[in-house]
């Protein structure tokens with residue numbers, strides 16, 4: 249894949265970038281390695297000051313960065329701006345809380361281990377390589393970089409090849425904010441050159457947000473090098489609607505949960521599992537609201553759904569829907585590529601999806617929803633858990649017993665009750681099964697790339 253900005257609204261290449269050659273990659277790894285010695289010697293207070301300055305730079309640049317996101321990957325402009333402001337909030341969160349999350353702990357009774365004092369402390373581990381996707385080109389990177397740098401680690405970013413302008417902005421963000429030169433660097437390289445970087449002894453750990461095959465490949469390399477890995481992979485999140493739910497509200501939120509960011513969110517609700525008693529009402533409302541979405545230029549303030557980010561992503565979606573329809577599914581809404589420039593896919597609602605269809609098990613990475621009718625909560629749970637993914641889930645019910653039952657039985661990294669899944673700096677984020685390993689955000693996220701050191705004193 250070329251390293252280039254290709255506007256998904258027009259399909260036109262706006263700018264191409266030369267990949268870094270081996271000498272430049274070496275220079276950047278060396279700089280990031282050298283900066284680690286400097287950064288780990290600084291205090292939390294110093295790093296927090298720089299982190300707040302980075303947040304301020306993002307806020308100052310919000311208009312320019314919002315446009316950059318929209319042009320590089322097609323996210324409607326209001327959401328693109330909101331992503332930048334969320335990043336600033338996330339960086340400030342770690343500026344405020346890193347020291348508390350990494351505070352040393354002491355055993356209350358050290359004599360139980362024959363010591364005068366014993367406990368744990370967290371220390372940084374060095375250079376961490378982050379391989380990141382294009383779908384939230386700033387948030388995905390900064391929710392890694394904020395905690396990593398606050399812990400005293402330094403970072404190397406291999407960003408997705410279709411968001412090079414975001415990669416280049418992030419390359420200098422932390423340096424501009426006051427961090428030591430080299431504390432964070434982007435590598436403009438194709439995926440095929442990640443392995444060599446990861447095997448470099450100066451790189452101590454890695455994280456990948458992206459597809460399951462990419463995650464498996466990176467984890468295999470990390471495993472062979474005995475390097476820690478965090479994976480945030482795909483999802484096919486269930487959205488369960490039970491009879492006691494507020495159906496009008498569930499249907500409205502369902503539309504946003506499926507179609508925000510043009511349907512390209514790992515934690516988007518993708519499979520809508522609806523109790524038979526409220527199925528017809530939910531489907532009618534959901535279909536009406538999806539039909540009412542404004543599809544168009546993502547730079548227009550009124551646009552709800554823009555194009556899919558890449559031509560191959562749009563083609564993949566088209567293939568998944570065609571397979572389902574050929575095998576008997578019904579497109580209640582959409583189900584086609586609209587006749588216009590750019591990589592649009594019409595927001596779609598499918599019913600009658602059965603296990604032999606690709607969409608029953610595969611992730612739909614675009615504005616395509618599948619709606620299932622179920623007889624009871626057991627069937628709802630069976631379908632909800634019946635995928636290889638386990639990222640998040642959403643359950644709509646006013647029945648306390650049912651709520652508790654779903655929370656206890658859902659095989660997912662998160663359960664949101666009467667609301668759509670979202671990520672918050674305050675809450676851990678991550679999946680089970682093929683959705684990944686490890687956690688980002690909150691205290692868990694900053695601890696992933698630390699050495700939890702046991703200290704025992706006679």
Ligand code: NAP
Pocket residue numbers: 249379380381382383384388406407408409410437438439440442443456457458459460461462463465466479480481482483513514515611613639679683684
């Ligand atoms: P992708 O193809 O896996 O790309 C993600 C990143 O990995 C890119 O930087 C890509 O580089 C790189 N990459 C691809 N194959 C690689 C390999 N074999 N070795 C090393 N690096 C490799 O993912 P995508 O299709 O762009 O993104 C969509 C996927 O990401 C969806 O499945 C979505 O659910 C998932 N996602 C998950 C989360 C989460 O937090 N769980 C968040 C967002 C997205 P190139 O661009 O150069 O190929």
